[in-house]
Amino acid sequence: MEDDGSSCMKNNPPSYGKLVTILSLDGGGVRGIIAGVELDGEDVRLADYFDVVAGTSTGGLITAMLTAPNATGRPLYAAKDIVPFYLEHSPKIFPQPAGVLALLPKLPKLLSGPKYSGNYLRKLLSDILGEKKLHQTLTNVVIPTFDIKKLQPTIFSSYQSLVDPSLDVKLSHICIGTSAAPTFFPPHFFSNEDSQSKTSEFHLVDGGVTANNPTLVAMTAVSKQILKSNPDMGKLKPLGFDKFLVISVGMGSAKKEEKYSAKKAAKWGIISWLYEDGSTPILDITMEASRDMIHFHSSVLFAALQSEDKYLRIDDDTLEGDASSLDLATKPNLENLVKIGEKMLTNRVAKMNIDTGVYEPIPENVTNDQELKRFAKILSDERKLRRKKSDTMTKDSSN
Secondary structure, eight states, X not given: OOOOSOOOGGGSOGGGSSOEEEEEEOOOGGGHHHHHHHHOSSSOXXXXXXXXXXXXXXXXXXXXXXXXXXXXXXXXXXXXXHHHHHHHHHHHHSOOOOGGGGGSOSHHHHHHSOSSOOHHHHHHHHHHHTTOBGGGOSSEEEEEEEETTTTEEEEEEHHHHXXXXXXXXXXXXXXXXXXXXXXXXXXXXXEEEOTTSOEEEEEEEOTHHHHSSOHHHHHHHHHHHHHTTOGGGTTOOTTOGGGEEEEEEOOXXXXXXXXXXXXXXXXXXXXXHHOBTTBOHHHHHHHHHHHHHHHHHHHHHHHHTTOGGGXXXXXXXXXXXXXXXXXXXOHHHHHHHHHHHHXXXXXXXXXXXXXXXXXXXXSSOOBHHHXXXXXXXXXXXXXXXXXXXXXXHHHHHHO
């Protein structure tokens, strides 16, 4: 793929081509640096190639960075900027105790409030994203959150913001909300006055509570547009998922047999479910369940449609020790996560066995990096097809 500085996908919709293209980015705290490695490569702007970029929690931050416009109308960040961003800012978002403070028990702090204030993250996102709102993204985005006052998900979708002005809020608010992991950061409250002078309130926590893997949320957002006969969707039919091309990027997770055991958890009370040996078991379990179930459903769906060649999931469920932490932002751990991301690219493509739920390498000796290049060719061809049709239509309308 090449970045020629031309218009993004909102201007050349699926009706101009053959596919709906989706990039999905999981949640995972500091492990978001892994996705930065995987997305990097040639000098591209991903907003030029995907109809929808979906992201949860740290994936939501990356989504906004890749799709929000700069002063010249191009994306604020390129893929290659993600890793340096995380290396620079993670230690300030997740400040690690030093000296004697590192030896003190952390539980009393957690009982009296969240582990981190979130002040640095809020200021950082406000500075980066400014007054930019959801409708201004260069391609469509879908970012899940959960509203604790309504006790229901709030999905910030470019599509939905067109029919519900209350959802057209500042991107900085969406990013702060989707990354407000319970026990780690405080919930994010804000109010928004929309174009109709109606004020709405939001009480948001981490989007991982809704969908730590937002792949199906993005596909559902597109399907709603097809049902509504959105002209941008052309002749796509409901449930026509064989026309979807999806790249789903995970942030890694702990080795399955390493984290917890029933024998150990049988002795836990409320406190231990909230805090145990530096982890938050109830949060880990909730988010891992969401992540794996959505990958399972996606795998079954694409297999049923015989479209497995259009669905790529890149992830690693064998992280051990510090690497599996959501918030260990020490220099050694961040540098190790970069190496893990690099290694994931050289790993053989793995797919979920829909009978066992286990990741298994495919029979062919194809690496994730090779498969990404194959997908890049499809994305490039799709974009050229759309631009050709757009140019033809422009020419016809001028005659």
